[in-house]
Each structure stands twice: as structure tokens, then as C-alpha cells.
Amino acid sequence: MNDAPVILSVEGLSKNFGGIQAIDSVDLDIRKGEIVALIGPNGAGKTTFFNCLTGIYTPSSGDVYLSNPESGKKTRLNGKKPNKITEIGMARTFQNIRLFPTMSALENVMIGRHCRTNALILGAIFRGPATRREEEGIVDSSYQLLKKVGLHKQVNEQARNLSYGAQRRLEIGRALATEPFLLLLDEPAAGMNPKETEALVALIRQICEEGHSILLIEHDMKLVMSLSDRIVVMDYGKKIAQGTPEEVRSNPAVIKAYLGEDVDA
Numbered sequence: 001m002n003d004a005p006v007i008l009s010v011e012g013l014s015k016n017f018g019g020i021q022a023i024d025s026v027d028l029d030i031r032k033g034e035i036v037a038l039i040g041p042n043g044a045g046k047t048t049f050f051n052c053l054t055g056i057y058t059p060s061s062g063d064v065y066l067s068n069p070e071s072g073k074k075t076r077l078n079g080k081k082p083n084k085i086t087e088i089g090m091a092r093t094f095q096n097i098r099l100f101p102t103m104s105a106l107e108n109v110m111i112g113r114h115c116r117t118n119a120l121i122l123g124a125i126f127r128g129p130a131t132r133r134e135e136e137g138i139v140d141s142s143y144q145l146l147k148k149v150g151l152h153k154q155v156n157e158q159a160r161n162l163s164y165g166a167q168r169r170l171e172i173g174r175a176l177a178t179e180p181f182l183l184l185l186d187e188p189a190a191g192m193n194p195k196e197t198e199a200l201v202a203l204i205r206q207i208c209e210e211g212h213s214i215l216l217i218e219h220d221m222k223l224v225m226s227l228s229d230r231i232v233v234m235d236y237g238k239k240i241a242q243g244t245p246e247e248v249r250s251n252p253a254v255i256k257a258y259l260g261e262d263v264d265a
């Protein structure tokens with residue numbers, strides 16, 4: 001049994017949009033050091049689940065708690081704003097990439113860093129030596145993050161000029177810049193070729209080994225099966241299965257969710 005501390009605890013989470021029950025009473029715990037995959041057919045509610053966790057949507061019911069693995073401090077996230085949740089220690093990337101397209105790769109990561117520094121607007125106006133030192137620190141640590149995600153040769157390239165795979169890695173770099181203990185990735189391999197996906201798998205493993213826990217949504221089953229400690233399966237807003245890759249692979253409810261329409265047709 002894994003007895004690492006629980007860092008994310010989701011209890012009975014539901015979200016409806018008018019008549020659509022996008023998420024229906026989902027429970028989920030993530031422990032320190034885990035890589036957990038959230039899978040399910042299109043429209044299952046996976047992105048909505050991320051949006052409820054990260055403060056983009058307010059849950060209709062249920063609770064979300066985030067616990068800092070160092071301090072043990074447990075915070076209820078319901079109703080908190082996305083930037084506050086990032087500050088508490090959970091960062092994410094988006095299914096539809098959200099970078100600042102005309103800013104450089106470095107500047108995109110620096111924006112993430114600013115969440116952990118004191119360089120406020122006034123500091124930027126009066127530019128004392130302390131502010132300058134802090135800014136140099138931000139540039140330096142942002143460059144190190146670009147190196148980690150394999151973009152050190154594209155530091156000054158505008159985000160919009162980067163390949164699709166590079167933009168996805170840049171988003172990961174920006175998320176890491178906020179120093180999260182839990183990282184949420186929404187379809188990180190989407191649009192990547194097999195070589196890029198392989199590099200992504202290595203990067204996610206490295207990020208995990210460096211102490212971050214990871215929850216990822218992904219359709220690439222090879223990636224999911226090779227990377228995940230645990231897999232959670234959603235269908236029509238409900239959690240229909242969870243377990244190790246082996247357990248989930250042979251679960252009849254999962255097979256039906258993925259193949260159901262083909263079988264009926």
C-alpha cells in the first residue's frame with residue numbers, strides 16, 4: 001500500500017451546466033509522488049474536472065482539498081480564484097494551449113515565476129537594487145526551466161513561432177515556474193509525433209522524480225499505460241473504474257466505455 005501523504009482530496013465533486021451533468025459525484029485522492037492518469041471518452045467530463053479543481057469553475061457540490069506535503073497545511077479550494085490556487089501549489093496546462101503568442105519563450109516562463117516573487121508594480125517603477133537582483137534571479141531560473149523542458153535554443157523565439165510540441169513543453173515550463181507540488185496536464189501529448197511523445201514521457205518522469213505529483217488527462221494509451229502509477233476512468237461524468245494500468249486494461253466497464261458504440265453499431 002502507498003502510505004505517502006494525500007495531497008489532493010476530491011470528495012463527491014459534481015458540476016452541472018443547466019441540464020447537463022458534466023461531473024457526477026466523483027471522489028479522487030492523489031498521494032505525494034504519484035502519477036495518476038484521468039482517462040475516458042470525449043465528453044466524459046475530464047477537462048471540466050480540471051476546471052473545477054483549478055478554480056475556473058465552481059463545483060455545483062462536493063469539496064476539493066489541497067494539502068502541502070511539506071507543511072501539511074490543508075486548504076479547501078472551493079470558491080478560490082485560479083491565481084490563489086496556483087499560489088497554494090497546484091499548476092496546470094491546457095488542452096487548448098494558452099500561451100502569450102507574441103511574447104518570447106523566456107517571457108512566458110517569467111510570467112509564471114512572478115507568482116513566487118515580490119517584484120511588484122511599485123518595484124518595477126522605482127527599480128531599486130533589490131528589485132534588479134530579483135529580476136535577474138527570475139531571468140536565470142526561467143532560463144533553467146527552459147533548459148529542463150528542452151527549449152534552451154528557443155529562448156527568444158516568440159511562442160507563436162514554436163512547433164506544437166514545443167508550445168506544449170513551454171506550457172509545462174511556465175506551470176513549473178510557479179513551483180507547484182501538484183501539476184495537472186490536460187492532453188500534453190496531443191498533436192505530438194512519436195519522437196516528441198517519447199521526450200515528453202521522459203520529461204514527465206523527471207518532473208515526478210524531482211518531487212512533483214502529477215495528474216494527467218491523456219488519450220495516448222501507450223503513454224498512459226507506461227507512465228501511470230494509477231488510472232482513473234470517467235464516462236458520462238461518473239468515475240467508472242480505477243486501478244493500476246493492468247487492472248484498468250482488463251476492466252469490462254472500461255472496455256465497454258471505449259468500445260460500446262462500436263459494439264452496438
Ligand SMILES: Nc1ncnc2c1ncn2[C@@H]1O[C@H](COP(=O)(O)OP(=O)(O)O)[C@@H](O)[C@H]1O
Pocket residue numbers: 017020022040041042043044045046047048049
Ligand atoms: N462551459 C460549459 N457549458 C456547458 N457545457 C459544458 C461546458 N463545459 C463542458 N461542458 C459539457 O460538459 C461535458 C464534459 O465536457 P469536457 O469536460 O470538456 O469533456 P472531456 O474533457 O472529457 O472531453 C460535455 O458534455 C460538454 O459539452
Ligand SMILES: [Mg+2]
Pocket residue numbers: 046047048095
Ligand atoms: Mg477535455
